[in-house]
Amino acid sequence: MAQFALSLVLLRVLDIGAFGSFSFLLIVSQLSWGVWGALFCAPLPILLTAGDVASRRRLLRSLFTTNLLGAGLAFMLFLPLGIVAGVAPGGAALFAASAALALLRWFARAHAYATGRPLRATASDLAYSLVLLAGLVLILLARTADLEMAFTTLLLGAVAGLLPFGRDYLVSQFTGMSWRDLPGYRAVWRQFAGWSLLGVVTTEATANSHVYIVTLVYGPEGFAPIAASTLLVRPMNVAMNALTEFERARMARQIGDGQIGQAAASVRFFRWVLVTGWIANVLAAGALLYYGPRLVFPPQYSMPFLVTAAALWMAVVAVRLLRTPESALLQSAGAFRPLALASVASSGISVVAVAILLAVSGPLWSIGGILIGELAFAGWIWRQTRLWVASAMLRSASSPDSVIPARAAGCGTASP
Structure with a gap:
């Protein structure tokens, strides 16, 4: 709902073209959440309960690796898409970074649910929403905004939304990547x-x-x-x-x-x-x-x-x-x-x-x-x-x- 409130405020302060660009890119970003759900989130509950402990760990490492690599590829796709949609290069980079981190947060939420830690997902949503609401208040006080400010708000929200998953999870996600684990994703696919x-x-x-x-x-x-x-x-x-x-x-x-x-x-x-x-x-x-x-x-x-x-x-x-x-x-x-x-x-x-x-x-x-x-x-x-x-x-x-x-x-x- 915080994203909805942000859109309402931007409707008032952005010109028609800028609001159209923001809305289009937001829809594309939300499409990527669905893609991530299919590629990584949907298999999680099954993979975490199937097979022996060793095989589950291998498949989970494979998902962490492909998830991080995929987020990097998503950034490289979102950046030119933002420019094509009429956003300045700096704003497009902010959008691409926010959308890529949002994908990592989406996977982390699914992992929290699948491992019986729903409060972490709730805390992530709360942190994300609070940052967006803070950005919304700043926009209202300034009575003006541009796309760079809007995408900066989304980027900070995505960063804040990753923190509640804890140090152990973040270490596994960002430092546990190994190219040797990539072939394991073929079975998941x-x-x-x-x-x-x-x-x-x-x-x-x-x-x-x-x-x-x-x-x-x-x-x-x-x-x-x-x-x-x-x-x-x-x-x-x-x-x-x-x-x-x-x-x-x-x-x-x-x-x-x-x-x-x-x-x-x-x-x-x-x-x-x-x-x-x-x-x-x-x-x-x-x-x-x-x-x-x-x-x-x-x-x-x-x-x-x-x-x-x-x-x-x-x-x-x-x-x-x-x-x-x-x-x-x-x-x-x-x-x-x-x-x-x-x-x-x-x-x-x-x-x-x-x-x-x-x-x-x-x-x-x-x-x-x-x-x-x-x-x-x-x-x-x-x-x-x-x-x-x-x-x-x-x-x-x-x-x-x-x-x-x-x-x-x-x-x-x-x-x-």
Whole structure:
């Protein structure tokens, strides 16, 4: 939520082009969190419980090594991307460093959850949020900001967020790297990460293809009004991701204990919680747009555009939240392949629909392409979940003592 508050303040103090650049790069950074979840976080709970102690240590060293090397590669990719997005080289370097350290923090959070130290992850989130809020206060006092100040705030937040994991963890992460451990990651890739990564990338295409297409065609200035409108549904997206992480771990335990009926009941309860949150979000956004839109949105942002975009986003989020519980269930069961196949199909539909609507009606209605892709994704997810639950119930009934393996408990991956 601190990142959401920072975006709200920057909306007021940055010009349209700079806010568009910031929002675009923030979305790219958040995509990298999902990629990291697939490559490194999702396998953690399984690798820390499988095999003997020696093999677990080898695989963990391999993950630490590839995680650090990958963060370095991410920095080298983020730096030119920031420059292409219109940020000065100094600001682009700050963004690249903050995004790379955020990936290391993301892995550390997953490691804390997987090793039974959730308070460290909570402390990390708190430290990160406090630094962002401090930067936000400084921006408010100065009544001005630039992209360098915004990315410096994110960088300091990422550094502060790493400290709560402790000296032993940081030493293992930053000094325990060995090139000899790199080949060990091949087994992780083959067994876990491949399908999960495909799912993350194609889910991103389903959910955010308009970000890349609109920015490519119209530049950061053309994307900025859409980015501003997404702030109205950001609280629901934040809540959905946080609740998914919690519910996915609970479903994984239920599946691991063979309690398929309880896992299915958790899906229904999770959906009702999300629907309640969505209704609250709709009422709050409607009240803001009706009674005081200029409290948040500067005059350069068109009100008719914002109202229409808000309605479209509310529809997108409604479809997304209705299929999120089933996505969490399939992740908990380790069913990455059907998830990936679902997102592959929906991503193609979404990209084509966004491109057509952008060409015909401009950036605003490109959001409709995301809605079409989400509908296709939801339909496939619901079907795959029905098939999995029926199959799991049948296996459980035919072999009451069997335990169905849970695959993704406690991982901080983004939810497809």
